[in-house]
Amino acid sequence: MSRTVEIVVGLFLIAGFAAFAFLAIQVSGLNPTATQGDTYTLVARFNNVAGLNQGARVTVAGVQVGRVAAIRLDPLSVRAEVEMHINDRIDYLTDDSIAAIQTSGILGEKYIAISIGGSPDILGNGDRIRETQSALVLEELVGKFLSNMVNK
């Protein structure tokens, strides 16, 4: 009797930890190897990063290559400076690449999409992406659209 109780309790504990592991890995996408992998840092300045969060994806052609590590205000230019950690294996980003803040779907998360240019020079650790496109702010768009309507 007591033996079965112990075994069942053991199963229960395992089930609990398994559920935890499932949530951690499958649901939150916690992946120890991916975050630990070697990265190098790139910086880009945007006029507006509204809605972009730390930890957001950085993609090339829709494939994730890194994450946003930090977002801060550059006091000189008064623009938003975004620091990105890019996977080491992606060592072919040219110095004329364009970083754009995009939205997945209408209501989705903001992420950074990098389009690679044709320059022979490659970006290294600490380099800056010069060409940027800011976040699309829906309210501004709507505002412009409305004022156009009125002006007509």
Next chain:
Amino acid sequence: MTTRTARQRQNDDYIQIDNLHFRYRDRTVFRGIDMRIPRGGITAIMGPSGSGKTSLLRLIAGQLKPGAGTVRVGGTDIHRLSRSALFRERRKMGFLFQSGALFTDLSVYENVAFPLRAHTRLPDTMIRDLVLMKLEAVGLRGARHLMPATLSGGMARRVALARAIVLDPELILYDEPFAGQDPISTGMLAALIKRLNDTLNLTSIIISHDVPETASIARHAYVLADGQVAGQGPIQEILESRAPEVRQFVKGLPDGPVPFHYPAPDYRDDLDLGETC
């Protein structure tokens, strides 16, 4: 052995209670009680319901604290002990609860083994021998695998008795051992209490309002009434006492110092039989 007999001669009362006062919530339970419980005998403490008999047992066991006065058990003042010293002192006491108070999640065997497991590091084989001996003494060796829920009231009390004596105490406190028992199991319990007391050389205190059964085995008796000792002495004297409180209790008279009527205003006034008719 010589020291023990010397101490016995010097102090033949196992329990001394002096000027005990006790209040429970807003009620005064005891107003100055003195008692001497002799070593090695069965002493009955009797009294009507609500006279504080159970409180007295708990005071002796140190579970309740008195307002004033002292309780000495085997010479030590119970209420001045630290918690751990009190727990050590209690190993010399067995307590038989009114309901038996068996642990419902443990079998009969484990119930009796409980004090041994809690206080000793004996190997399992020795625990087994001790438990079976005590169960044999109460005639329930065959019931060791049963759970308490399946026992009759009398059997549960006998198991509880086996548990109370498993550590070989010097003193056993019985709280209403006969309450709610049929005549057969009452007689069985009475005989058992007497036999255990004689063979194990114990001091026993029985709290009861069951006069004939208690009188058949006790040597001395105290009668409590109204927060005080109303009568005391050898059992035969108590049974023939002329003191009104004792007489009413022992003979079971419907009216006396304990009134039949709850205090009430005048009957005629209450029924409005005054000037109106």
Next chain:
Amino acid sequence: MLNAIALLGRYGLNRLATLGRAGVLFVAALWGRPTLRPGLSLLVRQLFNAGVLSLVIIVMSGLFVGMVLALQGYTVLVRFGAVEALGQAVSLSLVRELGPVVAALLFAGRAGSAMTAEIGLMKATEQLVAMDMIGVDAVRRVVRPRLLAGIITMPLLAQIFNAVAIGGAVLVGVKWLGVDSNAFWVNMRESLSFGEDILNGIIKSLVFGVIVSWIAVFQGYDSEPTSRGIGEATTRTVVYSSLAVLGMDFLLTAMMFGVD
């Protein structure tokens, strides 16, 4: 009038004393070195009572809650053409809120009330006093394993609830309503972070575990030792722990995900 004020004062003092007793019990139960010999097997027994016996209700409720969430979420999201966000909507509300809270409420009803009734019954049948008389600390022997078991099982039960509920959501959302499986999972993974969401959810359920089992053991230990008293204590356990869980949930949410 003066009488009413005095009455109110006495009521307040009584409440305060009750709170004090609860605090003393909590400390007394956890105080002192844990003992391995009877301690571990007593704990296993209580893990069984609190955890395993709550499993059925947790799994069933988790399944239904997940299915309902998926259904409700789908009907709203389909209007915006954003059904891909279903995984995100379901998992966020589950991991942050519904999992810990609903699991705690179910736990209070299933395991908490059982704890109260059990301890209350032990008190009413003089088992606690008997232990004291035998020289065994009833608080450590009876209250401690139950309290610990509640604190340990609550986060595990909440995690199981979440996992099953997400399974239920997949069943309804992906299998029946035809949301793209890949979009469902990817969206979920994108929007949930381990540190912020999952860990905070676990902290929540840990706090709820402490609260519910504390209330449960205290109500049992402090109950009036009659059958009516035990019934009332059981009711109080469910009512007080439900209120405490919901109130505490607001505070914790404000602290964790608050607008900063």
